[in-house]
Amino acid sequence: MIQHPQVRGFFDPATHTVTYLVSDPASGRAAIIDPVLDYDAASARTSTRSIEAVTAALKASGLTLALVLETHAHADHLTAAAHLRHTTGAGVGIGARITQVQSTFAPLFGAGDVRSDGRVFDHLYSDGDRFALGELTVEVIHTPGHTPACVSYRIGDAVFTGDTLFMPDYGTARTDFPGGDARTLYRSIQRLLALPDDTRVFVGHDYLPQGRADHRFETTVAQQRNENIHVGGGVSEDDFVAMREARDATLSAPQLILPSLQVNIRAGDLPPLENDGRRYLRLPLNAI
Numbered sequence: 001m002i003q004h005p006q007v008r009g010f011f012d013p014a015t016h017t018v019t020y021l022v023s024d025p026a027s028g029r030a031a032i033i034d035p036v037l038d039y040d041a042a043s044a045r046t047s048t049r050s051i052e053a054v055t056a057a058l059k060a061s062g063l064t065l066a067l068v069l070e071t072h073a074h075a076d077h078l079t080a081a082a083h084l085r086h087t088t089g090a091g092v093g094i095g096a097r098i099t100q101v102q103s104t105f106a107p108l109f110g111a112g113d114v115r116s117d118g119r120v121f122d123h124l125y126s127d128g129d130r131f132a133l134g135e136l137t138v139e140v141i142h143t144p145g146h147t148p149a150c151v152s153y154r155i156g157d158a159v160f161t162g163d164t165l166f167m168p169d170y171g172t173a174r175t176d177f178p179g180g181d182a183r184t185l186y187r188s189i190q191r192l193l194a195l196p197d198d199t200r201v202f203v204g205h206d207y208l209p210q211g212r213a214d215h216r217f218e219t220t221v222a223q224q225r226n227e228n229i230h231v232g233g234g235v236s237e238d239d240f241v242a243m244r245e246a247r248d249a250t251l252s253a254p255q256l257i258l259p260s261l262q263v264n265i266r267a268g269d270l271p272p273l274e275n276d277g278r279r280y281l282r283l284p285l286n287a288i
């Protein structure tokens with residue numbers, strides 16, 4: 001019998017991110033995927049307002065948070081994973097190749113407290129790993145390309161792709177971050193497109209493409225395979241790579257890349273206290 005997790009998406013208009021609350025109807029065990037910590041760049045102020053809406057929904061449904069899952073180290077928003085860990089005790093999981101992302105970015109921020117061994121996370125997942133969420137089984141699919149550490153989580157008839165696939169009318173994510181690669185992304189996407197046609201696909205962001213006014217974040221493998229404007233209808237690997245690299249060359253850095261990465265390689269913990277009792281983010285000049 002195919003498992004059918006309950007899924008609720010919470011869209012964050014500030015960063016276009018979708019945080020998912022996924023639960024096992026039988027046991028009430030739940031996971032939160034890609035939680036957002038609100039961050040106002042002008043005032044450098046963080047807030048837990050968005051993630052509290054998710055945890056309120058979790059409590060209202062009588063669910064228990066068992067896990068926090070990251071699809072990758074995001075460059076566009078700060079993760080609320082550490083907040084969830086500190087407030088609920090739930091462990092935080094991410095792809096094992098996060099060590100590569102930590103190695104790249106910890107020196108950029110002079111983050112001497114960050115060990116590039118992934119151990120600030122509770123669970124490091126490799127391709128093919130399986131673990132339980134109540135009576136559901138979560139399967140990890142390593143889907144590098146956007147970043148080297150990206151993973152997708154397949155739970156029964158649902159798959160959470162992070163930034164490996166976006167809605168069919170928007171396409172795919174950029175591949176120009178360190179360790180990103182368009183050819184690798186194409187191959188990762190082929191693995192997702194090989195899942196059963198009616199698999200529910202939940203994407204990590206929705207940026208409204210021209211001609212659409214409502215945010216959407218759920219589609220199916222069949223729709224992606226047939227209609228995705230970047231990879232659907234049998235687009236070849238070489239054509240995809242040429243399109244993706246040309247498009248990436250026009251993109252500027254995400255607004256929150258510097259605040260995000262230094263927090264996200266720490267699993268969402270803010271940088272350590274300095275001598276004056278404050279925490280500071282670092283903005284390396286002319287470094288990216």
Ligand SMILES: [Fe+2]
Binds near residue numbers: 072074
């Ligand atoms: Fe991303």
